[in-house]
Amino acid sequence: MGIARLVLLGLVVLAFVALIVFGVLSLFGGLGSDSSSGSGSGVETATTPTRAAGSSPAPAPAAERVPTVLVECLRQECPTVFLKVTGGDVLFDREMAQDERFQSFDPKVDVVLADSAAVRVQVNGTVRPPVRPGEREEFTVSRD
Numbered sequence: 001m002g003i004a005r006l007v008l009l010g011l012v013v014l015a016f017v018a019l020i021v022f023g024v025l026s027l028f029g030g031l032g033s034d035s036s037s038g039s040g041s042g043v044e045t046a047t048t049p050t051r052a053a054g055s056s057p058a059p060a061p062a063a064e065r066v067p068t069v070l071v072e073c074l075r076q077e078c079p080t081v082f083l084k085v086t087g088g089d090v091l092f093d094r095e096m097a098q099d100e101r102f103q104s105f106d107p108k109v110d111v112v113l114a115d116s117a118a119v120r121v122q123v124n125g126t127v128r129p130p131v132r133p134g135e136r137e138e139f140t141v142s143r144d
Helices: 002-032
Strands: 039-047 069-073 076-084 090-095 099-102 108-113 119-123 126-128 138-144
Touching: 069 076, 069 090, 069 108, 076 099, 090 099, 108 119
Parallel strands: none
Antiparallel strands: 039 099, 069 099, 069 119, 076 090, 076 108, 108 138, 119 126
16 A cells, blocks of 8 residues: 555656646746737837837838837837727837937727827827826827
């Protein structure tokens, strides 16, 4: 009876280790995938060319796709910027650093800016004028 208990204990320990390894691999796999679902949005800095995450390098500027919304931080630090697909996933929800950009090609996006004067917002390629400095702004953007 002693050997059977040791074998059973060994199998339990082996199963436990396998679960830990599976969990770690799943965690790193989830963190490592960079919006490969094709959501059409991405975060970039001014030093990188503006294009959708996961797309091929940008073609000639005339053929470049215009994002539904593009938000660019103009100050050293910009207060919270929140973007989500209307009725769907949250795309972006955090503060931004200077020259950082976020763009989305989704058909309809809800935008909330803690300070609309701190960022430049382009809607379908057209710059949206900010409200008074320090004022919160909420709006919905639709694809042309």
